[in-house]
Amino acid sequence: MTALLEAIDVSVHFATRAGKVRAVEGVSLAVAAGEVLALVGESGSGKSTLGFTLAGLQSPTSGAVAYAGRGLDRAGWRSVRRDIQIVFQDPFGALDPRMLVGDIIGEPLRVQQIGTAAERRARVMQLLDQVGLPAESAQRFAHEFSGGQRQRIAIARALAPRPKLIVADEPLSALDVSVQSQILNLLADIRAAEGLALLFISHDLAVVHHLADRVAVLYLGHLVELASRDELFERTAHPYTASLLAAVPRLGRKRTRGGLSGEMPSPLAPPSGCVFHPRCPKAQDLCAESAPLLREVTSGHAVSCHFPLGGQG
């Protein structure tokens, strides 16, 4: 696998009045060219913070982000800005309601001085068609559109500079259920047509099952499992992943015991040892004392657990 975008031992901490919030702790993972890597976990797992760090919107406290094998400093980020775009969760907040849709979609091209004015206008028309909006949308304001249509506009804007990778932060969760599958299918079509890589941040495992090639599971800022989609869903090794899956009857699994209980602990005071141990149905004494390391249990399937499920270990 040739890595396009990499997190290398990335930690992100925030200083607050209450203390240090450890949002992401020592995560290493890579997105390959053309693949869909899903980042999953509950609210507070650190998935959006890690996604924003990989999109260059947040600086890591320690560790590094690399693109095409090159570590990115400030100048490095400027040089790859065009290649990495982002689609935000909230299509209402992400688009300036006072701008014409054509200007919104063309903005990245204008800012990065890509093409002539005529070429930019032509590209906007092509993008509107690609995301399923009529050409006259260019002359209307974003506030005139529904949530699903606004997310199509946001996707068109992200596609405008022909990026190599899009970071999509929960792009469906603010939309009506009836529209979610349309946007999901649009993302799948675009990915297939453009050969784009997608870092897809989601708490919805049914959606992830539909779209992802590989899945990274985060818990309290830690990467706890990383595998191909089929491997992760069929040979789940981490008890936290198993608990998440047990809560999704849509995936055709029976509800099993061992679903998630209790609240996620505060990232201000993470538990000792394995951070999942207060909620883990498989926890043993060792788990509170010693933090497990992420290790491969089979080729391409890594898990951070002293006692992985299915005898994988």
Ligand code: SF4
């Ligand atoms: Fe559960 Fe222990 Fe594995 Fe952590 S290390 S997930 S507490 S069994």
